[in-house]
Each structure stands twice: as C-alpha cells, then as structure tokens.
Amino acid sequence: MIQKADYIRAYADRYRDMFAVRLTTIVAVILVAAWVLDWGWAANFGLIQLGLYVLLWRTVEIARTRPEAPGAGRRFRLRTEWITLGLASHNAVYILAAWWVRPDTIDYLRLLLAGNLMVGALQVHISRRSFLAAVAPPSIAAMIIAANQPQATPTLKFAVALFVLGIIAAAWRQWRGDRETVELMVALTERSRQLQAALGQAETDRAAAERANKAKSRFLAMISHEVRTPLNVILGLTEVLRGRRRPKAEAVVIDDMAEAGGMLLRLLNGALDISKIESGHSDLQIAPVDVAARIEAIARVWRTRVAELGLTLEVVLDGDLADFAVLTDQARVEQVLINYLSNALKLTPAGTIRLVAQARPQADGRIALSLEVHDQGPGVPEDQRERIFQPFEQLAAGRAAGGAGLGLALCRAAAEGLGGSVGVRPAEGAGAVFWFRFTAPRAPVETDAEAAPTAPTPDAPPALRVLAAEDHPANRKLLALLFQSFGLDLALVENGRNAVDALRADRFDLVLMDAMMPVMDGVEAVRLIRAEEAVEGRPRTPIHMLTANVFEDDVARYRAAGADGVLGKPIQIGALQALLEQTAASAVPA
Template identity: 60%
Template sequence: MIDSTEYVRAYAERYRDLFPVRLASVAAVIFLTVWLSGWVWGIGFFAVQGPLYVMLWRVTRRSLAQPDAPGGGLRLKRWTEAITLALAVHNSLFVLAAWRLLPDLHIHLILLISGVLMVGALQAHASRLSFAAAVVPPMAAIFWITFIEPGVSPTLQMPVLMLTLGVVSAAWRQWRTDRETVRLMLEMSEQSQQLQAALSQSEIDRAAAERANQAKSRFLAMISHEVRTPLNVVLGLAEVLKRRRLPSAEAGMIDDMADAGGMLLRLLNGALDISKIESGQSEVQMAPADLAQTLTAIVRVWGARVEELNLSLELELLGRPEDFVVQTDVAKVEQVIINFLSNALKLTPNGVIRIVAQAQPASDGAVALSFEVHDQGPGVPQDQRERIFQPFEQLEAGRAVGGAGLGLAICRASVLALGGDLGVRAAQPHGAVFWFGFTAERTTVHAVPLPVEIDLPPAPHRTASPPADDRPSILIAEDHPANRKLLALLLEPFDINLVFVENGKEALDALSDASFDLVLMDAMMPVMDGITALTAIRATEAAAGRPRALVHMLTANVFEDDVARYMQAGADGVLRKPIEIDDLHRVVQQSFRQPLAA
C-alpha cells in the first residue's frame, strides 16, 4: 500500500493540512524564547527550524504534484522520518542547552519541552519510525531535566511523568486511528473508482443494448414487411379460391395452403409479440370485464372445432357470478385461455377437455381468480415444466403438431403483466393441467347498447371525375405486381372502378387530376413512399381548399409506432397485410354513398 498513488496523496495532504499548526507552534516557541532569554536564542532557534520546515514543505508539494511517481510512497516516508527526527532532536538539544546556560528557567523549559512533545506527537506520521522520531528525543530531554538532575521535587516529577505518559499514549492511539482512517479512505476511494468504472461500463452496456434493441426492431420491421408482402398474396389468393366452387381435391389443397400460410402468420405475429414483451412495449389495458361471459363465449366459438375433432369441451365456473366481474385486461386473459385450449386440442387424441375457473373473494374488495385447462394428452415431464414457458422451447409432442414454441412464452408474459403466476401439473389418470391465476379488483360492467344503423354522410362534392366512368372509384398505390393482382381479385365482386399506380408520386399526380371515393396507399414504395405522399396530399388539399380524400394505408409494416406515424401524417385508417378480406370489404362499403353488395 505504501507505493500506491492514493496512499501518497492522502499522507501528503495530511502533512500539508497540519502546516499551520506546526508553524504556529514554532512561532510560539520563538516568542517564548525571545521573552525569556532574548533575541539571540530566538534567532538561533529559527535558523535551524526554518530550513527544516521548508524542506518538509517541498517534500509535501512534490508528493502532491507527482503522487504516482515510482517510489513516491517510500520517498515520502523516508524524508518525513528524517525531517521529523531532525526537528525533534533540535528542539530537545535547544531546551537542554538553555537548561545548562539558564538554570533559572528550569520550570519554564520543562513546560516548553512538554509542549514540543505534545505538538510533535499529535502530528501526522506516515510510519512507526516517524512517530518514534517525534516523541523519543523530547521524552529523553524531559526525563533528563526532571529525573536525572538532582534536587527536583517529586511533586514536580510525578505530574511531568503522568503528562508525558498521557501524551504519548494518546498520540499513539491517534496515530493508529490516523492509519486506519487513511486505510479506510483508500478503500473507499478504490471502491468509488470501481463503482465509477462499473457505472461507466453499465452505461456503455446500456447504450450497446439500446443500439442492439433498435437494430433488432429495425430487423423485425424489415422481416415483417418482407414476409408479410408475399404472405399477403398467398393468403389472399387462397381466400379468393376458397370462395369459388372447386373440385374437392383442389379445395383440400387450397385449405392446406391457407392453413400453412396461417401457421406462418401466427409464427410471425408471435415473434413480434415476444419482441414487444422483451422491449417492455407490451402494456396492460385495464377495463371492466365479465370473465364468466368471456369463457362462455370462448367455449361457444370453439365448439365447432371441438366437434370436428370428436372431443368434448366442458366449462365449470366455481364462484358467484358477480365475483367474475373484475377490472383486468380481458384480451390477455382470453389470449392465455385460448392458447391453453388450442394446445389441449392439438394434444388430446380423444376424451374430454375441461376449463375450470374459480373466483374467490379476497381482502379489500379484490377477487382471487384461477383458471385451469385439463387435457388428456401425453402430459409434461416434471423436468420440462419450467422450460416450456421459455421462447422457442417445446416438447416433441408440440413440435410434431406444428407448434413454434412461442405461445406459452407469450402466455407467461401476459400473466406476469397481470401480476399473477402460471404453470403446469400432471392430471389424473393422465394428461396435463395448465393453470394460471391472479388477483383483480371487483367492479361492475355496464350493459352495452345494441348496435344501431348509422347513416353515412353523403360523399363530398368532387371537382373532377375518375378517368374511366361515373362508377365509384378507388385509387390503389401499390408497387408489388402480385399485390395489385390480388387486390383486383378481392375487389372484383364490387361494381367499382380501380385505378392502380406504382408509387406515391403517381398517386399524388392522380389525385391532382381526379377525385376518388377511396385511396389505398402502400407504405414502402420507390420514388416516393406512402407517408411522404400522404403528407403531400394533405398539404395540397389544405392549400387548394380541396375536399379531404379518404386515405387508408395498406401496409405490411404493422408495428404500433408505424401505425401511429400513419395516423399522425393524416391517414383515415390502416389496413394490415396479410389483408383481412372482411376488413377490406368493410372499408370499401363505408367509402361509398350506398352500400355495395359483395
């Protein structure tokens, strides 16, 4: 430790800070000397003490200026020991000389050398040798004057002895405390440096993680767009073909193609959900919900699928109906139940699947809710029950039926977001019970009014007509030829006029020449992208006082921040790829004065 930079700096600072006390003690001695014995003695004392203190000051300044110099700790230690010894010896010899030449000042000199002992002993000392150098010479002088010189009264000897021993013992204890203080200061400094380094490293790691997360988001956005674009064509064409009369063999192949495309879409959506969960973007949307009603609806909707598989589905509700009405995120609850149920249907060859829900009143008006899905499949081995809730982890049985290993990981994140827990246990006599539970606040659900017919306002006056004729018209900006063909097929049942352009610039030009009942705008296009085109359209409308065109973005970029940017740029809605045909038809129907039969 003696050669450490912090050690050198700490002791050099302590020597520097004590300089005022040392100089004050020297000035006091000179004053007393001049007062008792004249100027000659005072000047002689200063002539030796002054240069020694100058040397100590220079040593201290050098150590502070270069604390990391090689051998700096040892050099500070040796110099301070030598200078301290020289100062103490000179003080002692000065008092002894005065005692011999001025015996009438006997009592004064004893007090003077006692003061020198006290000042020297209580100063900072870098080593035991430095401490000894400060106390041994004045102690020797005290004992020589007090105990060796004959005729000194015992009444004087005892107080001097007690004073000397008291000063030395107190100084020794202080010296040990000073060393411990310096050691603690060094440790704290080292820990502070380590903490600062750790904080700096954590900031670097955080920035790197943030860059990696942003890169991952950009990658997922790119993959989402690139995969959804061809997938949109596959699923869209499959849906068009399914609505036509085809031979049974071909219809089966179309169904297989649609199922495979649906599996790919679910895999992509699952990856996006996992990305949102890992980045902390998955939020809980709390609202009043009747979970008993939600479970009943799930059983009713899945009833047809259960019958196709020759299985039975039972729902058991344990608890009062009002206890199932709580404040929660019903979408997450529904998501977990459906995922558990879907897995049960895949893995149960025959028998009964049971959904058991229980609601028990808890403290402070809360309700403890638990849900179980009992299947009669192969079950889950004990050592695999934690692993299957991790992303992309699944059993052979799950892999065999086409699972991607994302569903249970999303369920786990959803349940944890609700403040609950989930797991799986063995069922009797075989199978598995997937369960989850959480606590929610009791609430009430207001009755939802029945839907009413809403008269759409008449279409705004158009200053120009579409190029073809007076039929309702749609402008479609889409750069992908297969997507243009698909949209033409999907909109074929409507008696409308379709105008296709391949980029945002062409869409802007088309709107400047004609008016359209609806604009479908892709987001990523060459020459001018969809957002730039939409911004220019809205700016042109505002400048020219033209009626606002109805623009829906039709895009494979489906991240929430992308949708927010579209709406902020002036979009009236967003249709996602792969296209949901019912959503597309709904938008088309709402775009015209009179509903069109599809």
C-alpha cells in the first residue's frame, strides 16, 4: 500500500505520462470500429472509455495535488484499480459483443483485442491487483473467442494461450521495472530534499558562523582596545623613566617593568592572533632572537612570583645556546614558555620547576631547538595528553586552579605557526614535562648596542607642531611627557570634533588621531578634514592614527578615510621618532 506522499506523487506523474498514448489508442479504436462496424458501435466505445479516463484523470490530479492528505494513498490505489478494471472489462465485453453480432469481423476484433491487451498490460499499475485487472478481462475474452470458433484446433488454442501468457509475462516485467523506476524517483526526490535541507542548514550555519565571527571580531577589538590603552600608559611611562638618570637599583626595576610589559604585549598579540595561526594565515614577525637571553629574561621576571609561592625556578641551558641567535618569532616562543611556566606554578604545590633548553645543529644549517618546562604537579594521564591541547579542554586540576582551558591551545597554535610541535610526557618521579620543539635558521647575535632599548631623545626638530586627539586622560599625560622629552610643540584635544576645529583655526605639521573618541570618532574626523582640505584648497596635513585598534580591517578603514598611516598602542618610541623625523624632512614647519 502506498503511504508516502512521494510515492503517491511519483505514481500520479507516471499515470499522467501515459494518458497521451492511451487516448491515441482510443481514437484509433473508434476509427476502426466506425470503419468495420458502424458509428453507433464507435460512439459506444468512445463515450464509455473517455468517461472512465475522465474519472482516472481526476483521481490522478487529486493524488498529485494532495498527496499528504490522510488516506490519500489508499484512495488513490483503490480508485485506479477499479477504473483499470472498468476499462479492461469494457474492452473485453465490447469485443465479445461485436464478435457475437458480426462474426465476419473476427480478424479485426482479434487485432483490437491483442492491441488492447498489450496497451492495458503495459500501462502504469500501482499494485498487483491493478495489473491483474488490466490483463484478466482481455485474456479471458481471447480464450473465449479461441475456444468457440468452429475452425479452432488445439494447436490454435495453445498458440493463443501462449501469446496471452507472453504478453502477460512481458507486461509483468514492465510492471516490475515501473515499480523500480518509481522507487528510484522517490529515492532521488528524498535525496534531493536531504541535499536541499543540507544546503539550507549549511547556509544557516554559514550565516551563524559569520555572525559569530563578527561577534568575535568585536570582542577581540574591545579586548585589544581595553587592554592596550592602560598598557600603553604603563609602557610609555616606563620608557620615559628609562630615558632619565636613575640610581642603578631603580634602573634595574624599570628595566624589569619594561621587560614584563613587553612580554604582556606580545602575549596579548599572540592571543588575539590565535584564529589566524590556526588557519595558517598568521603573519609571523621573523627577526633574530637570542633564545638564551629571552629565557633568562623570562626567568628573571618570573622569579619573584616563584619565590612568593615558596618554589624554586631552575634554568638549564645547553652550553652552545648562548653562542648564537635564530630567526624566529620572539612573541610565539615567549608565549609558549610563559604559558608553560604559568601552568607549572598553578599545579606545583612544592619543589622545583625546571626550564630546560637545548639546541642541536641540523645538516641543512638550521637549528633544532627543544624547550621544556618540568613541573612537580599531578601529571597528565596518557589518554588525556592530546586532549588538553584543544581549546577549553582541561583536567580537573586545571579547573580547580582557575584555568580557562585556552593556554595550551594557544601554545599549540603558536608552535604550529612556527612549524613546530608541542606535547607532554611524564617527568621522572612525579609531575609532567611540557615540551616545545621547532627548527629555525641561524642568525648572528645582536650586539649590546643593537639590543639596547631605545629611549626617548630630543632628536626631532623643535619647530614641528603636532596636534594629538586623545580622549583618555592618562594617554594625554603620556603624550605630553613624551613630546616634552622630544622638545616639540604639542597641542592636545579630547575628540575628533575639537581636532577638526583646531585645524580650521591653525596649521599643524602632523596630526595624531585616536580612533575611538566621544562626540566625533577619529575616522569621521579624518574624513571631514580631508573633505574640507579638498574644498578649501588647504595643504594636505599628514594624519596618522594612534590607536589600540590595529586589526587589518581597522587599518583598511583608516586608510580609506584618508589617514596616511597607523601607529599602534602601546606606542613604540622608535616608530614615533621615525615618524617625526620623516615629517620634519618632508614638510615646511607650520
């Protein structure tokens, strides 16, 4: 019994397809009847057959348009079976009646009977009963005619029976083929529906992913801005202090502050860049890195915290490691080591944490580096060693220590960005060894002069006039201190509207514009300044964005508005000095 709407619709379509052939057959029979018998017989055949086909047409259309209606399959099956029986029975009775009245037309009637048997048997049938209804009446009529002819011999009767059975066998095979065709059509329809649903779901997922990506971008932009703004003040003031004469003890503390702040900034950049690292589109900042010096600097910054927890930090460096530098991304290396050390401090209740580094030259001239952090914590079960490097996956000890489950995922992403790998193995005795391995080309070690941090120096010409738009009071204070050390004329305003008004009233050699400000943001202010310069014919004032929002999309937006460049926060003193020197060299002082 047909139940599914797809089967009903498929069979209804097959019935529709056969109407043209059946109606052509009826017209042919009508013409033959009018020629052999008379128009009365022809009219009788045509009216009854066409009337039954009208009923069949309505049945098929109802099934096609309402296949989901309750009981639609059963009604469709029963009606087509009865109509098929009516069509076949009328054919058989009609030919028997014509034979009875006009026995001289027997040859024509045999041909009509054979044709009707073949057409009826080979048409679409929804069930076995429908097939039986189509072939039984004409088969019986053929046997009656063969049995009641005076000249009929057993051989003729056998031949007729064989002919009928042959037609029935061929029609049965055709019926099975029709069923398989319908099942295939239904399967294709179902598959098409599944594909459409999958495409719809994929589109929904894509839209959701886009929304999530936009939300992530907004979140990262907010985190970047909110963290970089105070970090800008800390690092900027540290650089100001480093440029002044201090007792040696204070200078060491300030250097440690600058070192810690730089590590924090690099960690922030790495964390914000994890999606790019995982997608393989991260831009590595490749530069000569003295790995031994970086490890010593990390250990120096962390020893205070280690001592507060009653632990010991031991650094073990390969003897050859201090003799060279490698070309790699310093921020990625630091990110892995700092995360490893942070986890070790959380999970080691007492004892010693060891930071071990080894370097081995390779045949191709590269250096294979192995960095390890040995803790004395609870260790990592073997079946969990891969899982903990997945985002938000952590052991019970990590959750108890307050971790978010992102640190080791960041380590793996950073290592893979460098073409390396990370992992964990059991430590001797107790604890775990978290390792990080990568290879890098060898590079010359920087001299002390090259590696020394750049302190602010009053090298820029004092004739330059600079306008800075900055809404954050601490950042305005920092800019005032920096430009005081440069000996430059600096005008400070609190928003983009004030910057536009200041440029209308006076000339400046350079504008430093924050992006996010009240009243009027920096992008809108830059756009308005460029428009007014074009309308009034004013000289183009160099404008550089000074902002914590330095994602690629942000930079493209600033450039599109008319900005000449971007300085990120925290302010890099060297980059600021280079900009001032470039401005002084290319502009006539205001």
